[in-house]
Amino acid sequence: MTPDTLLDDELLQVIRSRAAGYDASNTFFAEDLDDLRAAGYLRMFVPTELGGHGFGLERVAREQLRLATAAPATALGITMHLVWTGVAKTLLDRGDCSLEFVLREAAAGEVFAFGNSEAGNDLVLFGSTTRAEPQPGGAYRYFGQKIFTSLSPAWTRLGIFGLDDSDSGHPLLVHGFLDRAAGGYEILDDWDTVGMRASQSRTTVLDGAEVAADRIVRKLPAGPSRDPLVFAIFANFEILIAALYTGIGERALELAVLAAHQRKSLKNDGRPYSSDPDIRYRVAEAAIAQDGLYPQLDVLARAVDDLADLGASWFPRLVGLKLRATENARFVVDQALRVSGGRALSSASELGRLYRDVVAGMFHPSDPESAHSTVANAWLGPPE
Known part of the structure; x- marks a missing residue:
């Protein structure tokens, strides 16, 4: 098994191999769900004493990032189950047992x-x-x-x-x-x-x-609320969505590097495009953008796990992470497309599929307008 993950390389490759077929036929990832359930993936947030793995949000976010490199749509579906189990654990860690039944039922095989x-x-x-x-x-x-x-x-x-x-x-x-x-x-x-x-x-x-x-x-x-449930939903949703799109960016960068080495330039005596300065610049731009997300994702997820009190800064930090992750993924995918050339335009292309999948990021809350409003209010106060 690959260290520190429930998804060994073999399982990840099996999941990746199905993604194109699910996409082409517009069908649900039923086999992926069966395999992930068998691996205990749906019980990641469930405490060990209830029959789960007892993972915190930082670990789960990393697992989701890895899953998204293979099958973003599968990762998106699983995210919604993990949001609820994550909410239940976030509350339980803070002494609130009101959603403990979610963890118990997830341990028993229920899908949220x-x-x-x-x-x-x-x-x-x-x-x-x-x-x-x-x-x-x-x-x-x-x-x-x-x-x-x-x-x-x-x-x-x-x-x-x-x-x-x-x-x-x-x-x-x-x-x-x-x-x-x-x-x-x-x-x-x-x-x-x-x-x-x-x-x-x-x-x-x-x-x-x-x-x-x-x-x-x-x-x-009705209206804004400081109830812990609202915080727990917001924190788990934004962080897990950010992890998913960070995974898309990671895979797009991998595909860009692969394409740069595989493509040959007639103009430059058959040398690979990985030697072309313009291609190198694009890959570097994508890598620099991608590299900045991992520490932010880890730090915020760890803060939830550690019961950190970030006060009023929680919400602007969370929306900032989600927005940066989704927009960054679109940027990285776009650079990868430019590096890969016209082959990515094929509907069967993995990179072409990532290009279509990554668009969904702009529709998950918080959207760009809401995120900017939240951050502006944090720094400037409400408009006069």
Whole structure:
């Protein structure tokens, strides 16, 4: 086994070998999921005493970075399960057991998906277009539409939230976990995208889906919140997404180097393009940009693991990392395309697929506008 990873080289190569087929046929990464489950990958955040590996966020982020070098769409789907298990561990590390059941159920083989994204909801976690209707005994029924629900063919638990405005003076955002067997929802077969195709992040229509009272984990006032759940979601989501796109950049750089050595220049007596000064400059530019992400990713993930108190600086740091990672990956992929030449234009090209996959990075929260607003407020205060 490759040191310090659950993904040995053989398994990683098997996963890489499937990625093109999943992409071409627009099908879910079912075999990858089976192999990752068998490797204990879905139990990384689960404490050892509950049957998991007990990894912290720094280690999990590195594992996800490695997985993304082989199959970004698979890594994206798995990220959503890891976000929830990571949230549960982040809370548990801080003495909050409210999501411990997530860790116990993940240890038992349940697959968690992230069902919070909504079209047109630029409030993200601070508002919702989904209606949450209270039921007798503390349960809730949800009505609305969730987009980008990765792992749609495979999840057994779906983390969702919605707005309970039954008390108009005190609207609440109600977070809970839906059991797949509960019904009251429809998963649309609408995932036919440019990139990240194997993630099968389909639309989920909630039409009275009921979340049991013991799976309602928070009822928070609508609007910005300092609740630890919000921090835990934000930290795990932004860091794991950043790790994924850092992995895409790493693989693109590898492919650029390979292409530079393989391509020959007739103009320069058949010498490889790796001797061409312009090509060397592009590869160097990509390598310099890529190299700066690893320490930032490690430091922020380690800060979560170490229960660091970064106060108000947490959110600008997290959005800065996510934005830098996704934009940097696009830059590195672009340089790799220029180095590789027209062969990358083929739909069967791995680099061409990375070019399509990396575009998804701009759509994950926080988007560039939101990220810049968060950082500007941190440095300048709110606008007058």
